[in-house]
Amino acid sequence: NLQLLMDLTQLLVQMMIERKQNIAAQEASITSDKYLNLVVESSQDGFWLWEKGDIFTMSDRCAEIVSFSSEDFRPLPQAWLDRIHPQDFASVIRQLEDHMAGRLPNFSAEYRFLTRSGQWKWLLANAQIISRDKEHRPSQIAGTISDITERKQIEMDLLERESLYRSLVETSPCAIALTDLSGIVKFINPQGADLFGWDAARLIGQSGQILLHATEWGRLGLDFRSVLISGHPKQAEYTCAHRNGKTFIAEIHIAPIYDANRHLSGCICTAQDITTRKLMETELLQHRNHLEKLVEENIQALRISEERFAKAFTASPIAVSIATLEEGRYVEVNDAFCHLMGYAREEILGKLSRIIWHKPQNRDVFKQMIEEHFLVKDHEFQFVTRSGEVRIGLLSGQHIQIGTETFILSSISDITEKRRIDREISRLDRLNLIGEMAASIGHEIRNPMTTVRGLLQMLGSEALYQRDQDLFDLMIEELDRANSILSEFLSLAKDKHVDLLPSNLATIISSVTPLIKANAMPKDISVVFQMDPVPDLLLDSKEIRQLVFNLTQNGLEAMQPGGTLILRTYEDNGEVVLLVQDEGPGIEESILDKLGMPFVTSKEKGTGLGLSVCYRIAARHNATIEVKTGSQGTTFFVRFSLTNKM
Template structure:
């Protein structure tokens, strides 16, 4: 077997000492770190190195000649290298414009020097593992394609044989009708049916077994069953229960007949998962159990890994949002503290209120973020949704008048439901203020309540320009906002409040405006 090519990590930096530091941080037997000192040298290396050997590229932004941004733009022009993850490393500029440009040209991350060694190592190890998993999946896909072609060829031959057999059966049936009795004809058809079943049983890619009832002794297993479990003919005549349901260990015939997902242990000790279907059949006047199982172990592993990566990505996005929002007030406070150290004390009276405002702003962001918690205590009691809206309408109307807009309230008859007064007020105000901000002068915000069969519905509709399909997908995600000064937590908090009230939020948006429908259950689950 040909030895696999070791994975490579490209480190591109014009400073030799930085390359030494990266080599020291990323030293591993699992991959090679290739040091390159310019964008041109990186491009030359990529011309002779296959893309599937490279797991990730660490790219310095500021370099003589081609900059990191220009180098990445050239790399991404080649289709073979478009999927290589690129992490920018820079010690010069932390502005959001440079960060956005990095993501725009095709990077997957943007780190500021000095980089935390452990964090960089974990990120690189993560991309290497993703690269190795991708290579494994590629190999498995090729094998699966080959097996599919083999199966198609087998099916073609089987179809030809079946066609010939059908033709023979037609001739045989004609001969039987002319020369034999109905009993001989019925017997011949039964034999043909058993022959078809035997072929399907042997050639099926699914795990298949036949067991005698009621003792569940194995009578026959097919080749796929032997291949997956590792057990051969030695299991015939035994009642070893391999395809056991996920239960407390007390297995009976009823469990087997009604269970779909099962665990089984191979001869080598590996635990695998399969989807099982069963049927009671007659073989030579004896009742038997036919088991057909499809192995889904690899599919479940792939789904689990994809879910884990999605969770890691969400954690990263939220962490970046928190850091960005908290950094601004902290920067202001740090600047004033430096002024205090360098100037006279009389400056305190002028700047301390500003510093306190910035601290309050940071505290408000943290408080709003904590409001997203699913396990936050919610003090719910029987309340009238209309009463809460009526108490807020003067405030909402005053805000609308100040910006030249209108509010239309249409509150229908609704029963009291379980609500947290404070949280519902926050939800209504957040959504109404968002609606007012989305409209131009003269627009009307509609607030409506009504009752359907099982829910009390709160409808809030504006006459703004609507929300794009791209933004609708991200609606309610923490720290996502289209406002210049927003924190991106308002709608996220609304969704969190709705969840704690077992309510759902439906959004309909077009160029004529956006409608939010919050559906509260009349009886809490």
């Protein structure tokens, strides 16, 4: 009995120990699960698990990344594969098949995935088969996905930036070379190879000293070491050696470059041939020294010369001014300058020259040109008068020294009218060519078109083709439209006969007034006629009616309902002027200079022939057409010289 009691006691103790161990194991398992869930939920990666029987579960983060729940992906795996970007699909399938077949230990791929919101996201997907069934088919697969869209965007930005920097280097007008810490060339752009006469590939691996004359090697070595030690860039002028043996002067800038860890890795060198500039500087310096010597020897003669210069300066018919180099502040202007700009002398003195530049920033460019070359001739620029009119001029400038201050002596020639005449001559030359071509082929095309039109009318009237009457009408309408374009082309002919008879411009406009009003009425546009008395001119009434109709039609087509179209005749500075003003959006600047050329138009279905005909009619009447346009509308001025007066 005692033995039996001891055995029972030992059994009870063993059972109590096993129970405690089971309780401890369960508590450890619960703790482990809590830690695992905490890791899953706090991770930026999404976790998923697929089990046999098409059981698919995802972590909250996984669902957040793809904008789907696990129930949305049915059937699997097709529902998931359908959302992979077509360009990435083949590589993903290949990786997946290799892992499924056991050729890869796990699956890993980067691809674009279409989320529920229609957004493409870059995903990094990793997966592994955890277990297989008896047939060796996967029975459980676990994996993670990470949203790497931001990383991919950064990578693409870096590639784009690298491409941009490479383009800047390879297309730069300056020679650019990279060296290591020993001065060995690691890279040189095509401009650098051309500057020194070398093939770029043959320069790589050689010392940069071979690009300089031997007398400069020592100085270059000292400057190179100075840059590496101080970390500061250095710029200097060196005598360089071309491969053909010739020498030239170059301005070379040496700066340190660093690797990603901010360790010094070499230098970047830029070079520019300044031989021409140095020669010019030398010539100008010699000229200046010569002038200074003359001043010292002939101070009395200079005083007389200054007096003569002051008189010539003031009375010169060319607009001349003196302004400070740095600020551009006017210290002296002549009468011709005041007349050209519209200012009184006391109004302009002390003002900055930027007030006459249409684009003030271009004054800095001109100043830089003066500083580099000391003399600039016939620089074309746009200037603004006091009234706000923008004109074109040729600006010449000279770097001068008066006492201790530096100034720019400049002169301006107004070429606005010359540029307008040049454009008009060019426009007329092109119109003449087109007109001659139109006259030579227009009749040859029109005759067979007339025959075709007649046959279409005959066939369309027969009972057999009554069902196709709409098609016959459309073909006849298109032939009539082509014939109308041919008629406008023929109007461009240079040698077209005109019947110039004494006529009054206001009377001719009155004859087409009903037609203009009829065209304006459906568009709810008001037409205002302001007919000031004007003298009779020698005009072809038919052509002038065509000109007025074309200009008003263009104005009506450019306007919105409720606008006002103005037609006016008046006399101005020995000319009779026809004004047509609309309230449309204005003419684009890109086509303004080409206005009047066939097929230059801003209208969807326009041919541009209407304005071409207007310019040709004006030319046959020795008249000119001017255009002023802006966001508030466009105004055409047709100016008839009173020399055409009867």
